[in-house]
Amino acid sequence: MYDLNHRCLYSILLIFFLFSCKKSSLDDNNLSPITGTRKELTIDSLYLYAKEIYLWNEALPEYSTFLPRDRYSNITAEKDAIKKELFDITQLKVNKTTNIPYEFTNYGSPKYSFFEEKTTRSPKLNAYSKETNIGNEIVVARVNDISYLAVHSFPELNNIKSDLDEAFSKIASSKLSTIVVDLRYNNGGYIETAEYLANLIAPSMLNGKLMYSESFNQTLQFRNTKILKNQPYLDSNGDIVIINGRKATMADVDYSEKGNTYFFNKKGNLESVKNIYFITSAKTASASEMLISLFKPYFNIKLVGEKTYGKPIGFFPIHIDKYSFYLSSFLIKNANGWSDYYSGMDPNIRVELSTNPILGDPNEACLKSIILDLYGNSKIAKTSQQIANREILKMKNPNKQLNKNVFLTENRLKLKNQ
Structure with a gap:
C-alpha cells in the first residue's frame, strides 16, 4: 500500500483524513479528552495507537499517567513535538541483555520507529548513495565456482520480480554450489520481496518447511483493540474492503x-x-x-564484511x-524461533569495506576473502588475474527506489478468517 500512483494516493489520503482526523471518533472509552487543538489531538492519538500496536506496549503507562498533551503541546513546532513524543514512547522498554532501551540511539530519534508527513504527490523514493555511486541495479557475476548477486534494496515485489527472475535464470544455468549475496547497501524494504528472493535461492527440498x-503483541493477537477500528483496511489497489455489510478496518486483521x-515455496530453477555467503555492512538491515x-536453520551460512545494523x-x-x-x-x-540480533549480526570474516568497490570483481576485498575461505591460497593468485563474468541488470522501473528509512x-x- 506504500507505493501508489497519484490518483490512488490522493483518494487514500482523503479516506485517512475522514477516518482519523476527528478525535471524538477515537475516544469511545474516555481514554483522553475528546476536544482540543488539532496538534493536541494528534499528540494524544499517537500515544493511544502506540498503546495498542507498539510491540512493547506493556511498557507504556496509562494515558492518565503519561498525559501526552501536557508533555508535548508546549513544544512550538508540531513536528518537533511529535518527534519528541515518539522518541520518549520508544525508550520505555529496556532490553535486559544490554540494559538500554531496544530503540535507543544517541541522536534523538528511535532506532526503528519513525514517522513521515503524507503528501498527495508521489513520494520521492531514492536509495541512490552519493557516497558510493551505487544505484539500485542488480549485479550478477560468476567468479570461479561462485555465483555472485548484489541487490541494493527490496522494493515492492511487483517492481523487482522480473529483474530477480532474470538474474536467477542466469545463476541457475551455471549450476554452482556456492552463492554470494551482497547486501552491503541493502537497508531493507518489503518482507514479501525478501521472501521471494529466499525462495529463488532455496532448493525444492525446503518446500513446506x-x-x-x-509475532505481534498480546493486545493485537487477542484483538483487544479499541481505536484501531478507526484505521481503514484497504486492498492492494487502495480500495476499501466491505465485510459483513460494513467497511473493514485494521482491527479486523488476523494478528x-x-x-x-x-513457509518455503520454491521459485525458479536453481537447485544447486x-x-x-552474505556480504554485510552497518547498512545491512531489516528485510536483508x-x-x-531465515537461512540459518538450514544452511551453514557465513557473513563477510562488517556487523549488520540490527533490526528484527x-x-x-x-x-x-x-x-x-x-x-x-x-x-x-x-524457524528456530531466533530473533535476537538487536545489536546486529557479527561477521564470520571481518573485512574493512572500501568506499567505491567494483562489485563482483574477484579482487574486491570481500569476494577475495570468500575465495580464500573456500579454496585457500591455491586459487587466489589465479583468481586475481581473472576478469569475472559480470553483468549489471539495470532495473526498468524508475519507482523502485526506497526512501532513507530502514524498512x-x-x-x-x-483479514481474520479470510
Whole structure:
C-alpha cells in the first residue's frame, strides 16, 4: 500500500483524513479528552495507537499517567513535538541483555520507529548513495565456482520480480554450489520481496518447511483493540474492503502468529546451492537481515564484511491526520524461533569495506576473502588475474527506489478468517 500512483494516493489520503482526523471518533472509552487543538489531538492519538500496536506496549503507562498533551503541546513546532513524543514512547522498554532501551540511539530519534508527513504527490523514493555511486541495479557475476548477486534494496515485489527472475535464470544455468549475496547497501524494504528472493535461492527440498513468523503483541493477537477500528483496511489497489455489510478496518486483521507464519515455496530453477555467503555492512538491515536469519536453520551460512545494523522488527503504517507512523509492531522469528540480533549480526570474516568497490570483481576485498575461505591460497593468485563474468541488470522501473528509512514493511496483512 506504500507505493501508489497519484490518483490512488490522493483518494487514500482523503479516506485517512475522514477516518482519523476527528478525535471524538477515537475516544469511545474516555481514554483522553475528546476536544482540543488539532496538534493536541494528534499528540494524544499517537500515544493511544502506540498503546495498542507498539510491540512493547506493556511498557507504556496509562494515558492518565503519561498525559501526552501536557508533555508535548508546549513544544512550538508540531513536528518537533511529535518527534519528541515518539522518541520518549520508544525508550520505555529496556532490553535486559544490554540494559538500554531496544530503540535507543544517541541522536534523538528511535532506532526503528519513525514517522513521515503524507503528501498527495508521489513520494520521492531514492536509495541512490552519493557516497558510493551505487544505484539500485542488480549485479550478477560468476567468479570461479561462485555465483555472485548484489541487490541494493527490496522494493515492492511487483517492481523487482522480473529483474530477480532474470538474474536467477542466469545463476541457475551455471549450476554452482556456492552463492554470494551482497547486501552491503541493502537497508531493507518489503518482507514479501525478501521472501521471494529466499525462495529463488532455496532448493525444492525446503518446500513446506518453516521460513519465518511475525509475532505481534498480546493486545493485537487477542484483538483487544479499541481505536484501531478507526484505521481503514484497504486492498492492494487502495480500495476499501466491505465485510459483513460494513467497511473493514485494521482491527479486523488476523494478528495471530499462526496467521502470520510463512513457509518455503520454491521459485525458479536453481537447485544447486550448498554454501551461502552474505556480504554485510552497518547498512545491512531489516528485510536483508531477515533474509540472512531465515537461512540459518538450514544452511551453514557465513557473513563477510562488517556487523549488520540490527533490526528484527517490522511495521505496518498507521495514519493520523497528515502523518504516517511506522511504530515497531512485530518481531521476525526464524524457524528456530531466533530473533535476537538487536545489536546486529557479527561477521564470520571481518573485512574493512572500501568506499567505491567494483562489485563482483574477484579482487574486491570481500569476494577475495570468500575465495580464500573456500579454496585457500591455491586459487587466489589465479583468481586475481581473472576478469569475472559480470553483468549489471539495470532495473526498468524508475519507482523502485526506497526512501532513507530502514524498512521491514508488511503489506500483506490479512483479514481474520479470510
